[in-house]
Amino acid sequence: MITFGPGGTPEPQAVRGGFLDTTASLNAFLSGVERRAFRIAQFALRNPDDALDAVQDAMLQLAKRYAGRPQGEWPPLFYRILQSRIRDCQRRRVVRNRFLSFFGGQREAEDDPPDPIEAASDPAGREPSEQVAQNAAMVALNTALHALPGRQREAFVLRILEGLDVADTAKSMGCSEGSVKTHLSRAVHSLRQSLGEHWS
Numbered sequence: 001m002i003t004f005g006p007g008g009t010p011e012p013q014a015v016r017g018g019f020l021d022t023t024a025s026l027n028a029f030l031s032g033v034e035r036r037a038f039r040i041a042q043f044a045l046r047n048p049d050d051a052l053d054a055v056q057d058a059m060l061q062l063a064k065r066y067a068g069r070p071q072g073e074w075p076p077l078f079y080r081i082l083q084s085r086i087r088d089c090q091r092r093r094v095v096r097n098r099f100l101s102f103f104g105g106q107r108e109a110e111d112d113p114p115d116p117i118e119a120a121s122d123p124a125g126r127e128p129s130e131q132v133a134q135n136a137a138m139v140a141l142n143t144a145l146h147a148l149p150g151r152q153r154e155a156f157v158l159r160i161l162e163g164l165d166v167a168d169t170a171k172s173m174g175c176s177e178g179s180v181k182t183h184l185s186r187a188v189h190s191l192r193q194s195l196g197e198h199w200s
């Protein structure tokens with residue numbers, strides 16, 4: 001069990017002084033929800049290490065950002081943070097799957113990323129020659145991405161690799177949705193030319 005002092009600093013014992021009551025209450029709250037939170041995270045992520053990371057990060061963020069809020073607000077805040085951390089972990093998995101599946105098939109629309117869960121194959125089931133080809137493709141993609149103009153690269157990363165929709169990508173880039181589609185279309189066109197045989 002992690003204990004936290006004022007400002008969210010992990011400490012082995014509660015801090016002595018004026019913040020003792022809040023610190024002790026926060027640590028008691030976190031101790032009480034830790035096991036239940038871990039079960040929630042493990043059920044969602046199906047990996048104990050990822051689940052533990054999500055829970056500990058949520059605990060740290062609650063302590064850093066909301067220790068001074070009324071205690072009655074801690075439960076909904078904590079579980080909101082935990083769900084956010086779970087989604088972050090799931091998104092990282094999606095990104096990894098996008099890399100694995102990126103060369104697996106042609107998209108019907110350039111501004112519509114593939115579903116990585118459906119498209120990704122199991123790395124453990126690949127033949128060695130397939131794995132070598134996949135690794136070579138990833139190196140080629142990385143090189144081609146770095147050669148793109150900045151805005152095209154940004155649109156491609158946010159839309160295809162991060163999986164943001166057009167509206168959220170536009171907000172992130174500070175441009176119109178039409179501009180996002182234009183940048184992405186140009187990026188895809190350039191990548192197809194650069195990657196050649198790697199783009200199947």
